[in-house]
Amino acid sequence: MFNKEKINEITKERERWENTTLPKWMGNRPERKNEFRNHSDTLIKRVYTPEDIKDLDYMRDLGFPGEYPFTRGVHATMYRGRLWTMRQFSGYGTAEQTNQRFKYLLKEGETGLSIAFDYPSIRGYDPDHPFSKGEVGVCGVAVASLKDMEVLFDGIPLDKVTTSMTINGPAAMLLAMYIAVGDKQGVPREKLGGTMQNDVLKEFFAQKLIIFPPKPSIKLVTDIVEYCTKHVPRWNPISISGYHIREAGANAVQELAFTLYDGITYVESCLERGMKVDDFAPRLSFFFAAHNDFFEEIAKFRAARRIWAKTMKERFHAKNPRSLWMRMHVQTAGFTLTAQQPLNNITRVTIQALTAILAGTQSLHTNSFDEALALPSEEAVRIALRTQQIIAHESGAADTIDPLAGSYYIEYLTNEMEKRAMEYFQKLDDMGGAIPAIEKGFFQKEIADSAYKYQREVDEKKRILVGVNDYTTEEERPIKVLRVNPKVEEEQVARLQKLKRQRDNRKVKEVLEKLHYATEEDENLMPVIIDAVKAYATIGEICDVLRKIYGEYKELIVI
Amino acid sequence: MQNERKIRVLIAKPGLDSHDRGAKIIARALRDAGMEVIYTGLRQTPEQIVETALQEDVDVIGLSILSGAHRTLFPRITELLKQKDLTDVLVVAGGIIPEEDVPEMKELGIKEIFGPGTPTDKIVQFVLENIPKRT
Numbered sequence: 001m002f003n004k005e006k007i008n009e010i011t012k013e014r015e016r017w018e019n020t021t022l023p024k025w026m027g028n029r030p031e032r033k034n035e036f037r038n039h040s041d042t043l044i045k046r047v048y049t050p051e052d053i054k055d056l057d058y059m060r061d062l063g064f065p066g067e068y069p070f071t072r073g074v075h076a077t078m079y080r081g082r083l084w085t086m087r088q089f090s091g092y093g094t095a096e097q098t099n100q101r102f103k104y105l106l107k108e109g110e111t112g113l114s115i116a117f118d119y120p121s122i123r124g125y126d127p128d129h130p131f132s133k134g135e136v137g138v139c140g141v142a143v144a145s146l147k148d149m150e151v152l153f154d155g156i157p158l159d160k161v162t163t164s165m166t167i168n169g170p171a172a173m174l175l176a177m178y179i180a181v182g183d184k185q186g187v188p189r190e191k192l193g194g195t196m197q198n199d200v201l202k203e204f205f206a207q208k209l210i211i212f213p214p215k216p217s218i219k220l221v222t223d224i225v226e227y228c229t230k231h232v233p234r235w236n237p238i239s240i241s242g243y244h245i246r247e248a249g250a251n252a253v254q255e256l257a258f259t260l261y262d263g264i265t266y267v268e269s270c271l272e273r274g275m276k277v278d279d280f281a282p283r284l285s286f287f288f289a290a291h292n293d294f295f296e297e298i299a300k301f302r303a304a305r306r307i308w309a310k311t312m313k314e315r316f317h318a319k320n321p322r323s324l325w326m327r328m329h330v331q332t333a334g335f336t337l338t339a340q341q342p343l344n345n346i347t348r349v350t351i352q353a354l355t356a357i358l359a360g361t362q363s364l365h366t367n368s369f370d371e372a373l374a375l376p377s378e379e380a381v382r383i384a385l386r387t388q389q390i391i392a393h394e395s396g397a398a399d400t401i402d403p404l405a406g407s408y409y410i411e412y413l414t415n416e417m418e419k420r421a422m423e424y425f426q427k428l429d430d431m432g433g434a435i436p437a438i439e440k441g442f443f444q445k446e447i448a449d450s451a452y453k454y455q456r457e458v459d460e461k462k463r464i465l466v467g468v469n470d471y472t473t474e475e476e477r478p479i480k481v482l483r484v485n486p487k488v489e490e491e492q493v494a495r496l497q498k499l500k501r502q503r504d505n506r507k508v509k510e511v512l513e514k515l516h517y518a519t520e521e522d523e524n525l526m527p528v529i530i531d532a533v534k535a536y537a538t539i540g541e542i543c544d545v546l547r548k549i550y551g552e553y554k555e556l557i558v559i
Numbered sequence: 560m561q562n563e564r565k566i567r568v569l570i571a572k573p574g575l576d577s578h579d580r581g582a583k584i585i586a587r588a589l590r591d592a593g594m595e596v597i598y599t600g601l602r603q604t605p606e607q608i609v610e611t612a613l614q615e616d617v618d619v620i621g622l623s624i625l626s627g628a629h630r631t632l633f634p635r636i637t638e639l640l641k642q643k644d645l646t647d648v649l650v651v652a653g654g655i656i657p658e659e660d661v662p663e664m665k666e667l668g669i670k671e672i673f674g675p676g677t678p679t680d681k682i683v684q685f686v687l688e689n690i691p692k693r694t
Contacts, residue, residue, distance in 0.1 A: 119575035119626055131602075134631025135575050208577035208601055249580050335580075339675040372675050374627075374657055448583055455584045459678045468676040481657055484627070557600045559583050559590075 001058055002050045010049055038296045039454075040251040042416055048408035056411055061306070065360075065401045069309040071302050071414070072402040073360040074325040079398035083111075085363035086388045087164060087329065091116035091141035092375050093488050095151035098141040102156060104378065108385055113194075114164040114365065115152070116140035117174075124170045124211050124543030127492040137488035139375070144492065145538045147499055149177040150184070159187045163194040164239070164329070164363075169211035171198040172220055173542050176530040179232065183534075195236040195285055195329070198224055201262040201434055205443035207244035208555060211543060214435050216550035220525065222269050227526035229280045236285040238266060239329065245443075246289035247335050249451020252300045255289065256417055257424035258443055260307055264425075265434040267316055277316050281323035285362075289333040290352040297352070298404055299413035301328065301359035307418055330356035331365040337372040341467035342479055345369035350387050357397050358404055364388060374481035444558035496538065503536040511535045512545055519549045565595040566690055568619040571608040572601050573636065576626035581653060585621060588679035589686065594619075605635040613643055618690055621682075622652040622669075629656055629664065637667040647691045653677065 002010075036044040045052070056062075063069055066076030075081065088105055091098045102113055118140040120132040126144050127136045136142050143149055158181060167174045175196055182192050200217035203210035210217060221238060228237040242250075242259030250258065263284065270280050288304065290297050308326040312318040332352035337345045346369045353366050366384040368376030376384070392398050404410045431437045438444075457463040464470045511532045518528045532542050570586045572579060579601060586598045597615050599607070612620055620640075624632065633652070640646060652664065653673040661672050670689055673682055 123575055131575060131604075134628030135626055138627040139576065208579065247578075247580070372655070374655070448587075451580050452584055452587050455588075455679060459680060465676070469678070483657075486630075555600045557598060559586050559598055 001056050002054055007051055007054050010051055014049060014051065038252075039291060039293050040253040040296065040417075040420070042296070042413070048412055050408060052408055052412040053415070056415070061415075062405060062411075068313070068321070068324060069306045070325060071306045072405055074305065074327060074362070078360055078401040079357075079392075080401070083392050083398060084357065084361055084388075085112040085162070086110050086385060086392075087112040087114045087363050087365055088381060088385060089114040089116050089164075089166065089331065089365050090376075090381065091118075092139075092482070093137040093141065093484050094491060095141060095143065095148040097137075099152050099154055099156070101378075101381075102152075105381070105385065106156075106161070108382060109389060110385060112162045112164065112363065113156075115166065117165075117167055118142045119209075120144075121174075121539055122167060122169065122209050124173075124539055124547075126538050126540030127489060127496055129540060132489075134489070136492050138484050142488065142492045143174070143177070144496055144540065145499055145536050146177050146180050146533045147495065147536060149174075149181050153181050153185075157187070158182045158185055159191045164197075165194070166197045168197055168200050168203050168207070168209060169217070170539050170543055171196045172224055172526060172529050173533060173539050175224060175228075175232075175235075175237075176526065176533040179530055180534050189232050190234065192232055193234040195239050196224065197241060197287070198238045199241045199262065199266075199287075201265060201438070202241050202244050202259070204438045204553070204556075205245075205258075205447065206248040206250075207241075210553050212546060212550040213553045214438065216546070217553070218266075218269050219522070221266065222273050223524045223526050225266070225270055225280050225283075226273060226275060226524055228283065229275065233283075236283050236327075237280075239285045239287045240266065241287040243287050243289045243331055243333075245447065246291065246333060249447045249454065251450045251454075252291065252293070252296050253417060253420045254424070254446055254450060256300050256304055256307075257421040257428075258446075259286065259288070260304065260311065260421065261425060261428050261434055263308065264311060264315070267312075268433075271316070277312075277318045278320040278323050281312060281316070281318050282320060282325065286326055286328040288328055288330050290330050290356045291333045292336050292348065292352065294351060294355055295409055295413055296417075297355035298359045299410055299417050301330070301356065301361065302402075302405075302410070302414045303417035303421065304328070305360075306414070307421055327362045329363040329365070330361040332356075332367045334367055334371060337367060337369070338465065338468050339372040340472065341475065342369050342373065344467055345372070346383060346387065349384060350391070353387055353391055354395075354397060357391055358402075360402060370479055370481055373479065374483070377480060377482045439556070441556055441558040444556065448558055499536060499538075507535045508532075508537050508541070512537055512541060515542065515545050516549070519546060564693070565593065566619065566686065567595045567615060567617040568597070568621060568686070569608070569612050569615060569617040570596060570598045570621045570623065571603050571611070572599075572623050573603055573605060573608060573632045574624045574626040574628045575602055576624065577601050578625040578654075579623070581625075582621075582623040585623070585653065585679065585682060588683060589621075592683040592687075594686070605632055605639055608636055609639040609643055609645070612640070612645060612648060617648060618693070619649045619651070619686055622650065623654050624652070624656070625654040627655070629654070630660060633664055633669060634667055637669065640668075649686065649689050649691055651682070651685065653682075 368380035
């Protein structure tokens, strides 16, 4: 972008500045630290100049929005055309309660739904399973059968909203239920829009809520991708997630590298199944965390888009421009919320949300300020949503595309993130891919080391967290937190028992046998799972069939 | 005189949640402080936790839970500890446990609840000061 002569001139001037102006200031006002580093340990310079991006080629590295390599955004109009989707992850208690919360959020201006399921549903247990004791409806909404799903979407037409579901092990069952609700509402499958998380790889080393071992887990993911490509074309069958990798302790570079590498693994699995890259790649979507380090996060999102576009083009020879798009959802980082002085979290969330908007996310969840204490109250959720609306309508951040492009610092960091992510790609390729790396505990160790390093820095006050290790106050916490009524569990168990009395149990038995057979024969399981949920077989019953054949994953413990 | 035995700690995660960042950090911090740490991984039932505590002859049990099921699972664990005559084991806990639940948890015999943001050295210190005396 700069000619050599200009760069030489700047270098000369910088050296002069360092020898004349700077020392005077360093004497009177020395710097706060010997060195400044960001979360991924990149050494941060005092000031950035064109020297730091002297090899940047505008058309090669940045280009225009909606064009390769998509560094500046996947759409040509971005938020000038349509604002990002404001999608708040929510769910607690019974399907009735969460249905009310969904309607409240839609009334307040939310533009997409996002379901949080409770732990029993996520792990594929019915509410009456011994492991479900004390967990039903506590951390998300309890959904055991199509009955619950029907209540959850009562009065919400599925052709008017898009829905994201944070579900992995039993993703096929929940997608089947959503399709079944759509069928009942008379919404054709090609009109259903939304996203399944359905990213099992990160489960093995980050979120760890998986049910089945790696091979059958990836088989189920691929079944869903294949089914959606043919029958539910507006559905994003997978949301390749860095969020949990980051929350588990990874730094920004690790989050970026591991997530995209998981993406590569899914593409390879679909190709092995015989699918064509341009048939499924346009529907792959991504999910990242927005942490506290403002510029590092912006650089991370921009680098992610560029790396993905290059990977799809160069590694997988995709031809359809949409196959090169990285569409992303971002959530502000739950880990950064403090239980101390919780209102301060509103400020943190605002800064984090801005990084995602300035870097062009497609959809955003903002955390509520009380989430280090409990599930969010209605008031806290509203403030979180308002934060997005203020950014959208008052800050001006949404009025031009990729406004920080060209900043010496941002472009330098974007390049640096890409370079370091590619080093991880190489390492993972050398290890034989993501699954061997999981089996060796590679990701697990990398993440645990970063998490421990971060905590040491906080404990040693090398990293200041306001209200936690500095600026502390003795405080009362008058915040009213949301509590899930323990009656929910009883109600859910009663509902399940009633369902089992009322449904056609012969049909259930039949369809579960069909599922058993299809699983052994290694067929695509989506059609038979749709039949099973329509017969009101429960998540627990369906998962038990698969558990019997696939076995359960046993965690590899790496401290 | 020959009481060179290291302090033995069981870090356990009851409940279905999988947030193990805190548990692993505490495990490392206690290990760095010279203790013998046993970490048994996610989703341990109360029965498994107490059985491990017995088998491993631990002095301390650290329970980490973020799923909100502590009011169901902690009473079960302390009850089983009583049944197995392990009442002299120091039991502490951490995770997302609302302040208003703390008195109830302490009544069960859980010595301290460490919320989010607790420095690891504070936990090490607490263990050292409250460790049951072995005779």
